[in-house]
Amino acid sequence: MAGGVVEKPADPAAGGDVYRPLAVNYINKFKGIGNWLITLDHKRIGIMYLGAVTFALLLGGLFAILLRTELLFPGTAANPEVIASNDWYNKFFTLHGAVMVFLFIIPGIPASMGNFILPMQLGAKDLALPRVNLMSLWLYWIGTVFFIGVLVLGGLDTGWTLYPPYSSGRDVQLTLIFAYTAVFILGFSSILTGLNFIVTMHKLRPPGMGMYDMPLFLWALYATSLIQVLATPVIGITLGLSIVEHLFKIGIFLPEYGGDPVMYQHFFWFYSHPAVYIMVLPAMGVQSEIIATFSRKHVFGYKAIAWSSIAIAAIGFIVWGHHMFVSGQSPTAGIIFSFLTFLVAIPSAIKVFNWVATLYKGSIDLKTPMIYGLNFIYLFGVGGLTGLFLASTANNVHLHDTYFVIAHFHMVMVGSVLNAFLGGVHLWWPKMTGRMYSEFWGRIAAIFVFLGFNLAFMPQFVAGTRGMPRRYANYLDEFTIFHQLSTIGAYLLGLGVVIQVTYLIHSLFKGKQAPPNPWGASSLEWQSDSPPDHHNFTAKPIVMGPYDYENWEYVSENRGWVLKREVVETRKTLAKADH
Amino acid sequence: MSTATDNHASQTLPARPKELAMHFDNLHQQFHSGKLGMWLFLGQELLFFCGLFTAYAVYRGNHQDLFHYCHWFLDWKLGAVNTVVLLVSSLTAAWSVRCAQLEQRTGLLITLALTFICAGAFMVVKYFEYTHKLHIGATWGGSFSVATEDLPAQLLERYPDMTGEKLKTMGAGTFFAIYFCMTGLHGIHVLVGMGIYIWLFIRALKGHFNRRYYGAVDNVALYWHIVDIIWIFLFPMLYLIG
Numbered sequence: 082m083a084g085g086v087v088e089k090p091a092d093p094a095a096g097g098d099v100y101r102p103l104a105v106n107y108i109n110k111f112k113g114i115g116n117w118l119i120t121l122d123h124k125r126i127g128i129m130y131l132g133a134v135t136f137a138l139l140l141g142g143l144f145a146i147l148l149r150t151e152l153l154f155p156g157t158a159a160n161p162e163v164i165a166s167n168d169w170y171n172k173f174f175t176l177h178g179a180v181m182v183f184l185f186i187i188p189g190i191p192a193s194m195g196n197f198i199l200p201m202q203l204g205a206k207d208l209a210l211p212r213v214n215l216m217s218l219w220l221y222w223i224g225t226v227f228f229i230g231v232l233v234l235g236g237l238d239t240g241w242t243l244y245p246p247y248s249s250g251r252d253v254q255l256t257l258i259f260a261y262t263a264v265f266i267l268g269f270s271s272i273l274t275g276l277n278f279i280v281t282m283h284k285l286r287p288p289g290m291g292m293y294d295m296p297l298f299l300w301a302l303y304a305t306s307l308i309q310v311l312a313t314p315v316i317g318i319t320l321g322l323s324i325v326e327h328l329f330k331i332g333i334f335l336p337e338y339g340g341d342p343v344m345y346q347h348f349f350w351f352y353s354h355p356a357v358y359i360m361v362l363p364a365m366g367v368q369s370e371i372i373a374t375f376s377r378k379h380v381f382g383y384k385a386i387a388w389s390s391i392a393i394a395a396i397g398f399i400v401w402g403h404h405m406f407v408s409g410q411s412p413t414a415g416i417i418f419s420f421l422t423f424l425v426a427i428p429s430a431i432k433v434f435n436w437v438a439t440l441y442k443g444s445i446d447l448k449t450p451m452i453y454g455l456n457f458i459y460l461f462g463v464g465g466l467t468g469l470f471l472a473s474t475a476n477n478v479h480l481h482d483t484y485f486v487i488a489h490f491h492m493v494m495v496g497s498v499l500n501a502f503l504g505g506v507h508l509w510w511p512k513m514t515g516r517m518y519s520e521f522w523g524r525i526a527a528i529f530v531f532l533g534f535n536l537a538f539m540p541q542f543v544a545g546t547r548g549m550p551r552r553y554a555n556y557l558d559e560f561t562i563f564h565q566l567s568t569i570g571a572y573l574l575g576l577g578v579v580i581q582v583t584y585l586i587h588s589l590f591k592g593k594q595a596p597p598n599p600w601g602a603s604s605l606e607w608q609s610d611s612p613p614d615h616h617n618f619t620a621k622p623i624v625m626g627p628y629d630y631e632n633w634e635y636v637s638e639n640r641g642w643v644l645k646r647e648v649v650e651t652r653k654t655l656a657k658a659d660h
Numbered sequence: 661m662s663t664a665t666d667n668h669a670s671q672t673l674p675a676r677p678k679e680l681a682m683h684f685d686n687l688h689q690q691f692h693s694g695k696l697g698m699w700l701f702l703g704q705e706l707l708f709f710c711g712l713f714t715a716y717a718v719y720r721g722n723h724q725d726l727f728h729y730c731h732w733f734l735d736w737k738l739g740a741v742n743t744v745v746l747l748v749s750s751l752t753a754a755w756s757v758r759c760a761q762l763e764q765r766t767g768l769l770i771t772l773a774l775t776f777i778c779a780g781a782f783m784v785v786k787y788f789e790y791t792h793k794l795h796i797g798a799t800w801g802g803s804f805s806v807a808t809e810d811l812p813a814q815l816l817e818r819y820p821d822m823t824g825e826k827l828k829t830m831g832a833g834t835f836f837a838i839y840f841c842m843t844g845l846h847g848i849h850v851l852v853g854m855g856i857y858i859w860l861f862i863r864a865l866k867g868h869f870n871r872r873y874y875g876a877v878d879n880v881a882l883y884w885h886i887v888d889i890i891w892i893f894l895f896p897m898l899y900l901i902g
Contacts, residue, residue: 206683209693276700284693285683314704318711322841331837332801333715339801339831344718348711616682 098637100596102515103610103619110615121211124613126218127197128513131506133221134193135582137184138499142575144177149537149571152564156555170554171238176231178241179260183267184225186498187356190363191309192221192274194505195302197513199278201606201613202296204622205285210277217277220270227263231256240552242349243323245334245342258327261320268313268320268352271359275309278302289624296604296627297373297386301366304390308355308362308397316352319345346408350401358397360494362390364501365432368457371504372436374602375451376443379628382435389428396425406477415474422472429465433458448600449523453504456531457497464492467542482552484563485545488538496534503530503581510585511599515612516592522584526577533573540566596641603629608644623652679873691875698879702886705849709890712842716897719834729819729827730835731902732812733798735789739899742785743891749778750888753881760864760874768864768877775884776857779850786847793836797824800840804833842894849887856880 107124117125151163151170161167200208208214231237237256239247243264282295282303292300322333323345332338334345373380380386402410402418410418436458445451467489470476480486511517541549544563549556556564598607606613608622623644625632633642677687684690720727756771793799796810806824815822860880863869869877 200683209683210697211681211683213697272704276697276704279700280693280697283696284689310700310704311707314708315711318708318845321845322711322715325841330801330803331841332831332834333837333841338837339834340837341718344715348714 098639100594100640102594102612103614105615106515106610106612107615107617108515108612119215121207121215122615123196123200123208123211123214124513124617126214127193127195129218130188130196130221131193131513133225134185134189137180137225138189138578139582141177141181141185142578144173144180145571146575148173148177149568151554152556153568155558155561155564161555167554168238169236171552172236174552175237175240179231179237179264180228182241182356182494183264184228186360186494187271188221188267188274189360189498189502190367190505191278191302191305191359192217192270194367194509195278195305195363196274198509198606199281199299199302200285201512201609201617202299202604202627203281203285203290204287204605204618204624205281206616206618208277209280209284213273213277217270217273220266220273224263224265224267224270227259227266230259231263234259242353243320244349245323245340245345246336254327258324261324261327265317265320265324268317271309272313272317275306275313278306279310287621287624293384293387294624294626297369297380297383297390298363298366298604300387301362301369301390304394305359305362305366307391308359308394312352312355312359312398315348316356319348319352343405343408343410346405347401350404351398354401354404355394355397357490357494358393360498362393364457364498365390367501367505367508368436368454368497369432370602370604371450371454371501371508372439372458373628374508374600374630375446375448375454376439377446377601377630378439378443379626379630380435381438381441382431383628385431386435389431392428393425396421396428400425403472403477406474407481412474419472419474419477423469426465426469426472429461433462433465447524448507449518449520449527450504450508450600452524452527452531453500453507456527456534457500457504460492460496460500460534464489464496467492480545482550483545484541484549484551487551488541488545491538491541496538500530503527506585508600508602509606510588511595512606512609512611512613514589514592515595515610516588517595517599518588518592519584522580526580526584529573529577529580533570533575533577536570537567537574538570540564540570594639596639598633598642601630601633601635601642603627603633607642623649677872679868687872691873691878694875694879695882698882702882705883705886705890709842709845712838712845713893716838716842719838723831723834726827726830726832726835728902729815729822729830730832730839731899732815733793733836734839734899736899738785738789739895742782743895745778745782745785746888746891749775749782750885752778753884756860757874757878757881760869760877761871763869763871765864765867768869769861772857772861772864772877776854776861779854779857782850783847783854786843790840798836799833800837801833804828804836806832839898842898846887846890846894849890853880853884853887856883 107122111120117129120126147164148170151165151173154163156163165173196208196214200206234256237260239257243257243260282292282299286292286295322331325331326333326335326338326340330338332340334340334342336342369380369386400418400422402414403422406415406418436454467485471480471486471489507518507523540563544560544567547560549560549563595611597609597611599611600607603625604627605622605624609618625648632645632648634645635642679690680687681690684693752771752774756768756775759765759767759771797803797805797807799805805828808823808825811822811824811827857880860877863876
């Protein structure tokens, strides 16, 4: 009797037009905050991660609003300050970058939605290693505490990459050590999550579900996890060495003790470039689910999408040098890295073409997640194509460290990842909370996000090609219009996010009860109740293809979509025959 | 599927072993999940050390003469003793897995204890090596300051006009930065391993392990082997290659 599936007949006249949720679900099964803090339940851990990364998103967003406000006017030599001193401006952009990258985007989708959804899409009761999962959450919190320590102790102005020599040539700086420690610890949180996901996908798939029967979200998480496990330790050792270096002056990276700062850049980007794919691959996974679900059509090119995730992860390991075209790397290395970087465009484009082909002749339903899905295709298209400009070495020398780069990676990291994050939250919100959000406000906010985002970053492409360097607190008068448009866009984007937080929280208290499957999606998590039982499923889910939408039929708004009776009957007969 | 109406699938299956976690179907699945997790963790460990090995390669390439002079500071005899000690501990670690599989409780306790003791012996030797270097001032970065009379005899034999001051200006601190980072990180891993072996010993004493449930012993032994293998690389790279 998984939510409305087996026992309740599909005919609304017979079953009534009411969905009765479970009286005891994973939220109210155990009470007390202490129980949440030591829970091994992947759903609770996912929810806590979701809360934590949303907090990080708002914090990082606050710094973005501050730095954009500082850039509202050019500033003159006599009066450079708009709202803050240049030193504070440096701290704003450093903290914006560091908080967004390390606390929001990297853990964002895998740790929150991945944790919650992955075992359910496998029809499993939990991740394979629940204690490792809890440990990962605690490491995330400890890392966050160190980051908050950085804020409390006066901030940091090295840029989020913490490059020496920006981070050298001074006395032991406590905020810097805290930042290194925070990222070091967050790295292990990320490694443990990835490790757990790989084990779970290999060992807890139900009988009848091969690797190619998994939803594409899981393939994307698999590729992400590979990067997490294999790349993150390198930043771990890099920052570990940096801590030791600052405390004992040992001379690995700091030139004043005989170290090599370019080696830091190599080590840093050996992780941080693959980390870009830690951010975007899960987003692409969410995207595949959203596009297929709201086109009501089997996803086009399943294997191509699945393997392009793996290809992106693999190629992503060998392109880090494109961050260092102007760091004194040899021209030969530059050419090789340039070529390899162009190579990543192929699997990325394969995904986009497949999503578009899925839309073709689909029965498109413009629900809130789908609006984010369409935003994603457009913004990722722009972000990906401008990446090709930067991958060619000659262009790169001109565009390096300008606003063009800023606009490019925001298109990918924010345009795509934030859109997929928000789309995923809306897609799985009914499952996680058992409540429907306001579709009207959802669409309004999604449009705000889209317009605000474009207004914020399109002008930056133009400013960048005209030579506006990144990280400058003041600028020439001719750039004023681009900066002002961009700042207005940032405000709109911020407004969109605030609207969302408001109606999502409102829906927790006043939202309509969600049916088990409000979208007609076909992956296994939709066969559970909303919100799910402590053990995820009250009966073993019927294993079927993740995009077999024809197995479901729409009953009513209250009941949502239920499995067709003949599907259930056939499976029962088959199961009996097996015995 | 229509029979599993209970919230707890465990109650519908007969004779569910007490070691089996709620979310696994059987001990086989549980064992192999843990093992795959450990192998992935070991992959992570290799990449973690990779940064240091790369730094070693870069600095060795840039300062070949320096690495040549400085390797005489390291006593290859002590390094060899430690290598043997670690190899023996790997043997006892592997043996402990076999004992757990065969349910030989005494054998398990003895091999676990022997592994712990070997790890301890390794750290004692390491302690003497470290204190000697700190004592003569063979340390990292700018703090390197060894008096000429404290230079290793083999070094002075071949290069009689070598002085401590010369080595310092050549950047001997870089060699010792790499040396202390690599062996220090390895040492931390040995200490962690010793802690885990205490935990295993207590669990073995309580009789937690049997022929169907010995994943912890097996996985810790895997971890112990990687700590061993990393040392097998560190020893020649630092002590032997001149």
